Amino acid sequence: MSKDITIAVVEDDENLRFLVAHRLQAEGYKVVQTSNGNEAEELIIQQMPAVVLLDWMLPGKEGIDVCESVRKAGFENIIIMMTAKSQDVDKIDAYSYGVTDYITKPFNMDVLVAMIENKVRFFLPKNNDVYSFGNTEHHPNIHSLVRDGRKIELTILENRILLYFLQNVGKEITREQLMEVVWGYSSNVNTRTLDMHVVRLRKKIETNPDKPHYLQTVRGLGYKFVDSEEQE
Known part of the structure; x- marks a missing residue:
């Protein structure tokens, strides 16, 4: 069954x-592939695949540099890094380069x-939906x-967090749920990292981030997005 989704596989190990x-x-995906970092950059920008599977160590240009470069060029789709490095410090650092997972x-x-x-289920924009709350519009497709x-720019992760809340207004969302949605299937990010992103997001959406009107904390559980008209 065709899924009509293109995935770029960038890996220099031919067998893998x-x-x-x-x-x-x-599985029904369309696949484009290359083994070289420099070629990968061109391929990603030209083809705009929905998902990029990107090896960390590549000839020509390292995977992390390819990732940073295509993000700067405006590529906003999913980038999953394939790596032999498993230390958490590498993982957290890589998020700052724009790696999705x-x-x-x-x-x-x-x-x-x-x-x-x-990732495809949660992160690929289904359409050009715009969400509104108070006097603010959220355009998820352009973060x-x-x-x-x-215009106020959101990071990729802030964009995801806000989109999930706006799709679930009024519902209590646990931290675990949110982490699953934001970081995905194999997440081992700790809750402090999530809370840090929520604090940053509040600074962008709240009149008074210390007393949030929209993105409220639910003690001992997680968060809830409240969209009532009490806001000035």
Whole structure:
């Protein structure tokens, strides 16, 4: 069954690239591939795949540099880094380069497929929906807020967090739920990191971030997004 979604596989190990590409094609994805960092950059910008599976160590240009470069060029889709490095410090650092998530080699193909399906379900914009709350509009496709005619940029993670809340207004969301949605299938990010992103998001959406009107804390559980008209 065709899913009409293109995945770029960027991996210099020929056997692994073949195995991954073959499995993804069997799952109904369209696959484009390369083994070189410089070629990958061109391929990603030209083809705009929905998902990029990007090896950390590549000839030509390292995966992390490719990631940073295509993000700067405006590529906003999913980038999953394939890496033999499993230290948490690398993972957190890589988020600052714009990596969506990680999978550590050697990985199980079923886990990779499940991770991709999770990302595609949650992160790919379905359409050009715009969400409104108070005097603010959220444009998830361009990772931005618009308030009083002024554009406020959101980070990729802030964008995801806000989108999930706006799709679930009034519902109490646990931290675990939120982390699953924001970081995905194999997340091992701690709750402090999540809370830090929520604090930053509040600074962009609240009149008084210390007394949040919209993004409220639910003690001992997580958060809730309240969209009532009490806001001036």
